[in-house]
Amino acid sequence: MKTMLRGNESVAYAFKLARIDVFPMFPITPSTLVPEMISKFVANGELDAEFIPLDSEHSAISAAIGASLKGARVGTATASQGLALMHEILFIASGMRLPIVMGIGNRALSAPINIWCDHQDTIAQRDTGWLQFYAESNQEGLDLILMAFKISEDKRVLLPSMVGLDAFVLTHTMEPVDIPEQSKVDEFLGEFKPNYRILDTKNPATFGAFGSPRHYMEFKYAQHLAMQAASHVIDEVFEEFERKFGRKYSKITEEFTEDADIVFITMGSCTGTAREFIKMKRKEGKKIGLIKLTVFRPFPKDELRKALKGKKVVAVVDRNFSPGFGGAVYGEVLATMYGRDEPKIIDFIVGLGGRDITFDTFEKILEITEKGLEGSVEEINWIEVDKEAVEKEEMI
Amino acid sequence: MFEIRFHGRGGQGAVTAANILAMAAFKEGYYAQSFPFFGVERRGAPVQAFTRLDEKPIDVRMNVYSPDAVIVLDPFLLDVVNVTEGLKEGGTIVINTSKKPSDYDFGYKVATVDATSIALAHKLGSSASPIVNTAILGAYSKAIKNVGIDNIMLAIKERAPAKKEENAMAAREAYEKTILGWEK
Numbered sequence: 001m002k003t004m005l006r007g008n009e010s011v012a013y014a015f016k017l018a019r020i021d022v023f024p025m026f027p028i029t030p031s032t033l034v035p036e037m038i039s040k041f042v043a044n045g046e047l048d049a050e051f052i053p054l055d056s057e058h059s060a061i062s063a064a065i066g067a068s069l070k071g072a073r074v075g076t077a078t079a080s081q082g083l084a085l086m087h088e089i090l091f092i093a094s095g096m097r098l099p100i101v102m103g104i105g106n107r108a109l110s111a112p113i114n115i116w117c118d119h120q121d122t123i124a125q126r127d128t129g130w131l132q133f134y135a136e137s138n139q140e141g142l143d144l145i146l147m148a149f150k151i152s153e154d155k156r157v158l159l160p161s162m163v164g165l166d167a168f169v170l171t172h173t174m175e176p177v178d179i180p181e182q183s184k185v186d187e188f189l190g191e192f193k194p195n196y197r198i199l200d201t202k203n204p205a206t207f208g209a210f211g212s213p214r215h216y217m218e219f220k221y222a223q224h225l226a227m228q229a230a231s232h233v234i235d236e237v238f239e240e241f242e243r244k245f246g247r248k249y250s251k252i253t254e255e256f257t258e259d260a261d262i263v264f265i266t267m268g269s270c271t272g273t274a275r276e277f278i279k280m281k282r283k284e285g286k287k288i289g290l291i292k293l294t295v296f297r298p299f300p301k302d303e304l305r306k307a308l309k310g311k312k313v314v315a316v317v318d319r320n321f322s323p324g325f326g327g328a329v330y331g332e333v334l335a336t337m338y339g340r341d342e343p344k345i346i347d348f349i350v351g352l353g354g355r356d357i358t359f360d361t362f363e364k365i366l367e368i369t370e371k372g373l374e375g376s377v378e379e380i381n382w383i384e385v386d387k388e389a390v391e392k393e394e395m396i
Numbered sequence: 397m398f399e400i401r402f403h404g405r406g407g408q409g410a411v412t413a414a415n416i417l418a419m420a421a422f423k424e425g426y427y428a429q430s431f432p433f434f435g436v437e438r439r440g441a442p443v444q445a446f447t448r449l450d451e452k453p454i455d456v457r458m459n460v461y462s463p464d465a466v467i468v469l470d471p472f473l474l475d476v477v478n479v480t481e482g483l484k485e486g487g488t489i490v491i492n493t494s495k496k497p498s499d500y501d502f503g504y505k506v507a508t509v510d511a512t513s514i515a516l517a518h519k520l521g522s523s524a525s526p527i528v529n530t531a532i533l534g535a536y537s538k539a540i541k542n543v544g545i546d547n548i549m550l551a552i553k554e555r556a557p558a559k560k561e562e563n564a565m566a567a568r569e570a571y572e573k574t575i576l577g578w579e580k
Contacts (some may be wrong), residue, residue, distance in 0.1 A: 168431070169431070174431070272454075273455070275455050276456045356456075
């Protein structure tokens, strides 16, 4: 059924369609509407699940782990400081190989206090062992949550997933979304059947055990293999989803890249604005292509190497930054393309703390990127920043 | 692409109005998108919300900088906020006011409706804080015409948290009572 939904509603419907058993939660802007809606679904009997309000996000993700260990299908939602508070427990969820799925309203971190969009919250969780997906639209948010369950619960993977929707730009924006039929989702997802369950007296097992130097590294290596396997499983699940629901997904989506000298790499909601910008510029004869990153972990190295072969300049649009290095996506692309003469890779830090990413933003990115075609330009470029104010020490 | 900006005060339901308009436009067969001015909404403070509609899918996700129409839910905002900022040439302003369009000189098309009186007559809110966001949508439909009043009323009934009929009827009455400054 096609209807108008805000991003948070998309996420809540996805959890309902996935028939989650448990939803532990602590509310935080901008994802608060997700638990609000789940609590309604549970209260009015539309969803047979345990809704567990807790005293913090740290407790919420801990409860998620407990429930997942018992074999429940578990979802939760958070953002920003809430995700940061979960940090240490995120490693435990992935280390214990629990297929929890979490919806994120991608939002900046304090200080200064800021509730608006960027990707710093999830980027800061890059190394926690969770799969990471980024939605361009509310439809993608819904679909990716469904697919994340199937990918995470695959026996070759058994790792948790987070699905990011840009704060406000998606979470609070209403647009047409196709809500798939329950029976089709049931067919697609099936039931979650874990290999082991806690408190299973017939098949007793130990969970959260001590991992001495004799064993710890093997567990980590197993996680490495699981992430590698996830790369294939993602392709399989994306294909199956397309067959069933008619919407195509891929780890990276290439548009207009065939004849392009310049390629923009984007992640999340600014992709649409970039696409419109590129369409306008192509009418002026500028050969610009677009690559949307949907999957950030596991990082789609092979796909990117193939897509960027023969391109002259790549502009990486980072809605995050790693102080002391540059944008995180830039770092990954750079590492992925290491040892190849081309393309030249330039980083653009944009849209932090909810600063609007507009056609003007992309115009400035293009200007620098075109200079990069000919000569040398800065490696890391902060776009639309009042550098003068900072230099006058007003901001320090 | 047709872009609309709503001006209201926190608590008046500008965001809900933008959402209902998007839903009505969707029913009308458009692709639609609506969103609040991303921020912390405080009761009474000036707020903005936006709706986009188009015949093809809407990809762009930046703020609305040059709207085709502006909807003003609270006439007192006219003294506080530059409501015509970025408004396209030939654009339209729909104002909730007891005044007539000829009382204004914006250099744009002006439509007026006394949404406050209409809302109160339908027992929507109190005189201190009338709920005008549904009535004003009736005025939108009359002034802009790209979304019919029937779909506005349907969307209101779907989305209004309470008094669905009253809200829909308020929109209908506002539709009938809206004065278009450009029609003599």
